[in-house]
Amino acid sequence: MPVNLVSPSSHELHPVKGVLLGVAEANIRKPNRKDLLVMQLAAGSRVAGVFTQNRFCAAPVVLCKEHLSSGDEIRALLVNTGNANAGTGEDGLMRARRSCEALAGLLNCADSQVLPFSTGVIMEPLPVERVVAGLPACIADLKEDNWLNAAQAIMTTDIVAKGASRRVEIGGRAITVTGIAKGSGMIHPNMATMLGYIATDAPVAQRALEAMIHHAVNHSFNCITVDGDTSTNDSLILIATGQAGCAEIVDMHGAEYRALQEAVTAVAMQLAQAIVRDGEGATKFMTIQVQGGRDQSECRKIGYAIAHSPLIKTAFFASDPNLGRILAAIGYAGVADLDVNLVKLYLGDVLVAENGGRAASYQEADGQRVMKEAEITVRVVLGRGKAESTVWTCDFSYDYVKINADYRT
Amino acid sequence: MPVNLVSPSSHELHPVKGVLLGVAEANIRKPNRKDLLVMQLAAGSRVAGVFTQNRFCAAPVVLCKEHLSSGDEIRALLVNTGNANAGTGEDGLMRARRSCEALAGLLNCADSQVLPFSTGVIMEPLPVERVVAGLPACIADLKEDNWLNAAQAIMTTDIVAKGASRRVEIGGRAITVTGIAKGSGMIHPNMATMLGYIATDAPVAQRALEAMIHHAVNHSFNCITVDGDTSTNDSLILIATGQAGCAEIVDMHGAEYRALQEAVTAVAMQLAQAIVRDGEGATKFMTIQVQGGRDQSECRKIGYAIAHSPLIKTAFFASDPNLGRILAAIGYAGVADLDVNLVKLYLGDVLVAENGGRAASYQEADGQRVMKEAEITVRVVLGRGKAESTVWTCDFSYDYVKINADYRT
Numbered sequence: 001m002p003v004n005l006v007s008p009s010s011h012e013l014h015p016v017k018g019v020l021l022g023v024a025e026a027n028i029r030k031p032n033r034k035d036l037l038v039m040q041l042a043a044g045s046r047v048a049g050v051f052t053q054n055r056f057c058a059a060p061v062v063l064c065k066e067h068l069s070s071g072d073e074i075r076a077l078l079v080n081t082g083n084a085n086a087g088t089g090e091d092g093l094m095r096a097r098r099s100c101e102a103l104a105g106l107l108n109c110a111d112s113q114v115l116p117f118s119t120g121v122i123m124e125p126l127p128v129e130r131v132v133a134g135l136p137a138c139i140a141d142l143k144e145d146n147w148l149n150a151a152q153a154i155m156t157t158d159i160v161a162k163g164a165s166r167r168v169e170i171g172g173r174a175i176t177v178t179g180i181a182k183g184s185g186m187i188h189p190n191m192a193t194m195l196g197y198i199a200t201d202a203p204v205a206q207r208a209l210e211a212m213i214h215h216a217v218n219h220s221f222n223c224i225t226v227d228g229d230t231s232t233n234d235s236l237i238l239i240a241t242g243q244a245g246c247a248e249i250v251d252m253h254g255a256e257y258r259a260l261q262e263a264v265t266a267v268a269m270q271l272a273q274a275i276v277r278d279g280e281g282a283t284k285f286m287t288i289q290v291q292g293g294r295d296q297s298e299c300r301k302i303g304y305a306i307a308h309s310p311l312i313k314t315a316f317f318a319s320d321p322n323l324g325r326i327l328a329a330i331g332y333a334g335v336a337d338l339d340v341n342l343v344k345l346y347l348g349d350v351l352v353a354e355n356g357g358r359a360a361s362y363q364e365a366d367g368q369r370v371m372k373e374a375e376i377t378v379r380v381v382l383g384r385g386k387a388e389s390t391v392w393t394c395d396f397s398y399d400y401v402k403i404n405a406d407y408r409t
Numbered sequence: 410m411p412v413n414l415v416s417p418s419s420h421e422l423h424p425v426k427g428v429l430l431g432v433a434e435a436n437i438r439k440p441n442r443k444d445l446l447v448m449q450l451a452a453g454s455r456v457a458g459v460f461t462q463n464r465f466c467a468a469p470v471v472l473c474k475e476h477l478s479s480g481d482e483i484r485a486l487l488v489n490t491g492n493a494n495a496g497t498g499e500d501g502l503m504r505a506r507r508s509c510e511a512l513a514g515l516l517n518c519a520d521s522q523v524l525p526f527s528t529g530v531i532m533e534p535l536p537v538e539r540v541v542a543g544l545p546a547c548i549a550d551l552k553e554d555n556w557l558n559a560a561q562a563i564m565t566t567d568i569v570a571k572g573a574s575r576r577v578e579i580g581g582r583a584i585t586v587t588g589i590a591k592g593s594g595m596i597h598p599n600m601a602t603m604l605g606y607i608a609t610d611a612p613v614a615q616r617a618l619e620a621m622i623h624h625a626v627n628h629s630f631n632c633i634t635v636d637g638d639t640s641t642n643d644s645l646i647l648i649a650t651g652q653a654g655c656a657e658i659v660d661m662h663g664a665e666y667r668a669l670q671e672a673v674t675a676v677a678m679q680l681a682q683a684i685v686r687d688g689e690g691a692t693k694f695m696t697i698q699v700q701g702g703r704d705q706s707e708c709r710k711i712g713y714a715i716a717h718s719p720l721i722k723t724a725f726f727a728s729d730p731n732l733g734r735i736l737a738a739i740g741y742a743g744v745a746d747l748d749v750n751l752v753k754l755y756l757g758d759v760l761v762a763e764n765g766g767r768a769a770s771y772q773e774a775d776g777q778r779v780m781k782e783a784e785i786t787v788r789v790v791l792g793r794g795k796a797e798s799t800v801w802t803c804d805f806s807y808d809y810v811k812i813n814a815d816y817r818t
Contacts, residue, residue, distance in 0.1 A: 055739070055744065055745075055747045056749050056765075057740070058654075086733060086737070087736040087765070087766050088765075088766040088767065089766030091606045091766065092766060121732065121733065122731075122733020123733035125767075227719045227720060228717070228719065229719070229737065229738065229742075230741035232733075232736070251682045270504075283677060302512065309637070310637065310805075314809075317810065318813075318815065320814065322530075323496075324495060324496045324530065324533075324641075325530035327496040327531060327641070328465055328531060328641045330464070330495075331465045331639075331641060332462070333465040336464075340465050353532065355498045356465075356497075356498035357497040358533075360562075396810060398807055398810050398811070399808060400719070402806060402807075404723035404727075405726050
């Protein structure tokens with residue numbers, strides 16, 4: 001069950017002026033579930049995206065990049081679940097193109113003004129005729145106050161819908177930032193995880209928007225892992241509709257930029273953590289802080305070595321402070337000249353290891369107390385510099401195996 | 410249950426002249442089980458070792474390296490299970506030294522002529538007084554024909570004892586190569602996995618012995634993974650007692666060297682595969698062949714990406730040909746300029762994917778047929794060179810989670 005995570009209520013997800021959302025049950029893979037989403041953007045919206053670095057990136061990811069780089073103004077996003085349209089070669093590209101064409105026809109725009117997204121089973125042909133048949137229902141459903149429905153429509157193995165919203169005053173105007181995302185397996189973003197959409201009504205120059213999405217990703221989706229598998233379809237989109245009526249944000253050193261960036265990053269972080277809280281089979285939410293490194297890269301290496309270790313994840317599932325497994329992961333993370341005698345390991349507030357071994361003050365009962373919590377912080381202090389990095393992850397349970405052994409049935 | 414693996418019978422493990430083995434129940438962690446092993450080597454034996462690259466390497470690993478580099482002739486090996494003496498700092502080193510001293514005293518040799526090994530729980534103090542108390546029983550038990558008992562004494566979560574033996578004629582003499590090893594979790598050798606001991610009665614020059622162990626490791630223990638966790642205690646030892654009475658093997662290009670190397674590598678490979686077959690919770694044995702790469706390193710990257718993916722391992726557990734997950738792993742393995750349109754993926758003899766997607770000829774029923782087998786070969790042809798690499802691994806089952814959630818109870 002998700003760790004301290006409930007679905008947002010519909011009034012918590014503030015509408016963003018200039019973004020209309022419509023969902024439908026298109027029967028893509030299973031009947032009687034919302035599986036198709038259209039987001040229509042007001043004229044003048046700016047859009048930035050970051051995508052998976054998986055070489056087998058999905059057909060819709062290829063088209064997204066193509067359409068974004070065309071320079072044409074993006075007017076709509078089209079998302080289906082149930083089928084990832086990945087590992088589908090030329091035929092998959094054709095099917096993704098056909099779905100863009102169909103939506104462009106209905107909205108009177110060019111195909112290149114539509115961004116397509118898919119998530120679900122890999123290596124099966126996208127039932128594009130079902131996507132096309134579902135579009136009119138999506139369009140009939142288009143409205144501003146529809147974010148929760150949209151969050152539900154993009155779920156796959158997610159148990160809980162994921163959305164976050166912030167309001168911030170910029171230049172005397174109330175600005176809204178609202179986002180949705182979905183997980184919950186094949187989560188080790190080498191960029192963003194699976195699908196995420198964040199929109200603001202602030203007007204933002206394109207370069208500033210690109211900088212903002214990268215900052216947000218690096219502090220959110222790029223800090224999480226469920227199972228270490230980088231998906232073929234990861235996509236995060238940041239939309240600025242400019243409908244709020246304040247001056248365009250251009251200066252990346254200005255207070256307006258910083259205020260908006262903070263709100264966007266906060267939404268991204270909440271969404272990213274929600275994906276981990278709802279990670280497949282998750283029963284614990286773990287924050288891995290690695291501090292005192294020479295650079296961020298070595299801190300991340302150690303953080304991910306801990307976060308990916310099946311031995312550590314199963315020990316957390318069992319609430320067993322088998323902390324030698326964490327030392328082992330620190331040791332094999334690939335920091336070649338690490339002096340283990342300088343390393344300190346904390347579980348919550350408890351000092352567990354120092355001087356190359358168990359801390360003299362450590363009592364198993366203290367470790368046990370921390371391990372029983374649903375939210376656990378592991379802190380590693382390397383003692384060789386000032387860099388730090390945080391990774392969020394979840395534990396590894398019977399249900400992870402069950403979910404993934406049964407995924408296609 | 411182990412995949413097509415049964416314990417060797419005692420007559421299958423041929424004695425090696427110059428190696429005496431003795432075991433005892435020393436009550437290190439649990440009563441009524443063999444947990445202490447002494448191997449006594451004849452004067453004139455040569456010994457080579459390779460060890461974990463984990464920075465948190467265990468105290469006995471530190472001492473092994475120290476004693477091997479002293480140049481003193483190694484006369485005995487001492488192995489305990491139940492406690493890894495890793496993550497134990499200065500105190501752990503002291504305890505490892507005390508156990509070497511005790512054995513050296515009983516065998517009338519110097520401390521530096523003893524190599525110590527430990528495996529079991531990390532970050533708990535080695536009960537060295539129990540080790541010392543158990544030594545007389547080991548010594549009373551010393552005999553040549555005792556390899557199976559030794560294999561049993563070094564087991565931890567292993568279900569089946571692991572041993573292999575070859576006889577080969579070199580220079581007109583019958584030469585024996587016999588080895589034992591143990592797994593079965595924290596298995597992703599960055600050198601060798603956990604503990605392995607191989608001995609031959611052939612006389613081999615030190616340089617040739619070092620070359621031989623590296624060749625054997627690179628074709629065996631360095632090609633396996635159970636869970637991607639590199640242990641703190643990995644050690645592989647190759648012993649040449651020289652008791653067979655033929656001429657010393659010095660020339661690394663000679664037929665004698667090659668014949669012995671082949672036998673040693675065959676024993677190492679059988680032991681390494683046995684560790685995977687008995688991997689924690691294993692129900693399938695998978696051979697991942699990556700071919701047509703530019704170099705071996707990129708083939709290994711892709712092989713290990715597949716072998717480490719929890720999504721792939723759980724799909725194999727379920728006998729579900731969810732092959733898109735394999736494409737995804739190929740895509741995220743880190744080969745930055747991989748042209749996915751050139752990649753071919755085979756499951757057993759079935760072509761599954763080509764041209765960036767599912768092969769036109771592929772039928773789910775064919776994939777299903779292969780997936781139902783207990784031994785499955787995944788073959789990836791990259792189409793960009795002539796290098797290749799093989800990784801052996803196992804699937805990921807409920808029992809893996811169970812074993813590791815309950816490990817310390």
